[in-house]
Amino acid sequence: MRAKHVTLLVLAAIVIASPFFFPSNYYYRVGSLIFVNGLAVTGIVILTGYAGQISLGHAGFAGIGAYACALAPIHLGLHPGLAAILGAVVSGAIAWLIGRPVLRLKGYYLAVATLGLGILVSMILANEAWLTRGPDGIEVPDLGLNDALEAIGIDLSNPQFWYFFSGLVLVLGAWVALNLHNSPTGRALRALHGSEIAARTVGIDVARLKLQAFVISAVYASLSGSLLALQNKFVTPDVAGFMHSIEMVTMAVLGGAASVLGAFFGAAILTTLPQVLTVFQEYEQIMLGLVMMLCMIFMRDGLLPSILRALRGRDK
């Protein structure tokens, strides 16, 4: 119970206090990117950290969420906000349909099957140009919320608005994920992660629960894709790309997949590190890979859990 409130307070404090240290408007942009990635990674925490299932295709759902915001307003005349919700529903429905057969697989078989799912979505987005305008991408209409705020006297620049809005969605997403952790469903997910056979003998419908985790995490990825598309006002098929899927999993594992706060730090580090490492110029990618390798070798539970444990060990 206490850990949940600490996590929420820390996240809220980061969202509210960070801008006091921002030297320029550009940092709002980086911050909101961190929150958007953090939201997708929170979904991975539920799927991988709680339930122990891996997906290398979740960017596919981010792609669906992102393109829903571009396409639904054009073809269905929907407001972009409603389009994001539609995207989440479609992502959840696709995850539900595909999850049933795919989640019977384990370990790397599951990884490869979900990998295929992600690639399939990005191929469709890139190739079905009549619908998606192809690899060059497509504009996304304005959400209009910032203008509405301005009308009631809250005057935010665009990067500022998206920073706070993404931060708010992230905190809500973390709240839901933390609720789940301590709930009967979350306990059942963590139980089947620990021992599937023991979970079945206590009456847990393992197939159904894995599917629920898969659908919930798909909705997180979808909403994260929608947020990204709405604030960029433009989207390309890259959002559904293989690298984006890998990024989500890497962020979660690097920070600590079993913990919402840990995964958020993973997202924060991997979002900012490439910008920090630009001082290494052409060796940037190598440094990034090196940092990730060292973290995994020396802190296998992820950065945050490992650091917390080291601190606790010193107290004793």
Add this chain to the structure above:
Amino acid sequence: MSTLLEVQGLGITFGGLRAVNDVSFCVSPGEIVSVIGPNGAGKTTLFNMISGVYRPGAGSVKLDGEDVTGLDPYLLARRGLSRTFQNLQIFQTMTVLENAIAGFHLQEKGPLLADLLNLPSTRRRARAAAEGARALLDRVRLGNAAEKEASSLSYGALKRLEIARALALKPRVLLLDEPAAGCNAVETEEIDHLIAEVAASGVAILLVEHDMKMVMRISNHIVVLDHGEKIAEGKPEEVSRNPKVIEAYLGTEAAHA
């Protein structure tokens, strides 16, 4: 006494090897039936078939008259069959209390949306399960370890935790696979008392155990397996005098001596 668990002609083959062949027996409420036999006799395989982990190649399992052959363990759990494992199956990253609460899954589960939003109904269900779990932990003397990580417990304590988790389901039939393995004399005696107590409350108990003293002491009925076949059954004193059983355990010469 009416039969609660009825095993009829159960058999399974693994790649041409008959691991278990044509085994039948019954367990009534309040009765303790033990399955014994040398290593590799097929005891755990038999357990895995009854509890739905393996689908039997032949025969049937009936629970209170209903055919439940090959049903998934989670469906058997809903019908009141629960078990423990020879090689521990503990939820390692969860606390001792959470492991015990997991046993209350069928009582505490509810709508997903309520769980995501932490609605009062979810909190009520979780609280009731936690109370039940604490009472069970006290019963197996793990009350003080409730908040510890399960992986930090000793082997004997984990055995007791598994029994507590299985009891949480309020089973009608309880399958215990070597509950006293790796436990010292004191712990064995505790488990011994616990099993007798549970049986006295009307639960049908099927036991696999290597500790012969314990088996002879607490069983009402013993089924002896060798090479996957039932070679004898009866009351403890009958079985211990049976020449076939002595042969299976000690070899042919001892039986003739």
